[in-house]
Amino acid sequence: MIALDTNMLVYAHRKDSPWHREASVILQRLAEGAAPWAIPWHCVHEFIGIVTHPRIYKPPTPLEVAIHDLESWFASPSLRLIGEPPAYWRGFSNVIRAGAVAGPLVHDARVAAVCLAHGVSALLSADRDFSRFPALTVRNPLVSRG
Numbered sequence: 237m238i239a240l241d242t243n244m245l246v247y248a249h250r251k252d253s254p255w256h257r258e259a260s261v262i263l264q265r266l267a268e269g270a271a272p273w274a275i276p277w278h279c280v281h282e283f284i285g286i287v288t289h290p291r292i293y294k295p296p297t298p299l300e301v302a303i304h305d306l307e308s309w310f311a312s313p314s315l316r317l318i319g320e321p322p323a324y325w326r327g328f329s330n331v332i333r334a335g336a337v338a339g340p341l342v343h344d345a346r347v348a349a350v351c352l353a354h355g356v357s358a359l360l361s362a363d364r365d366f367s368r369f370p371a372l373t374v375r376n377p378l379v380s381r382g
Contacts, residue, residue, distance in 0.1 A: 241361030
C-alpha cells in the first residue's frame with residue numbers, strides 16, 4: 237500500500253505549486269485505482285494547517301475549499317485513512333530512537349510509525365527528513381530517477 241505525505245496533498249491541491257500537475261496526476265491515479273492507498277490522519281491535519289495559513293500562502297485556501305478537496309479524496313473507495321493502532325507506542329519509540337528524533341521531527345516520526353504499523357510499502361514524499369527512518373521506504377515521485 238502506498239501512502240501520501242502532506243506535501244503531496246498540498247502540491248495536488250495548490251494550483252500555484254510548481255509540482256501541482258505531477259502531484260495531481262499521482263493522487264488521481266491512486267484515487268481511481270483499485271489498489272489500496274493511504275493518507276495518515278496526521279497529514280490530513282497538517283494539510284489543513286498549511287493550505288489555510290496566511291503566512292504560507294497569499295491568498296490562503298479558504299477552509300471550506302480545503303475541506304471540499306479532502307472530502308473528494310476521501311470518496312475514493314480504495315483510500316485507507318490510517319492512524320495510531322493500539323500497539324502504536326512500541327513502533328513509535330523504535331522509530332524515534334532509530335532516527336534520533338527531537339523537536340519538529342516528531343511529526344515526521346509519527347507519520348513514519350503509523351505507516352510502518354499499517355504495512356505501508358512506500359511513502360510518497362518530497363521531504364528528505366524521512367530518510368532518518370530507514371525502516372520506511374520513501375520515494376519522491378517528483379524527481380526524475382535518471
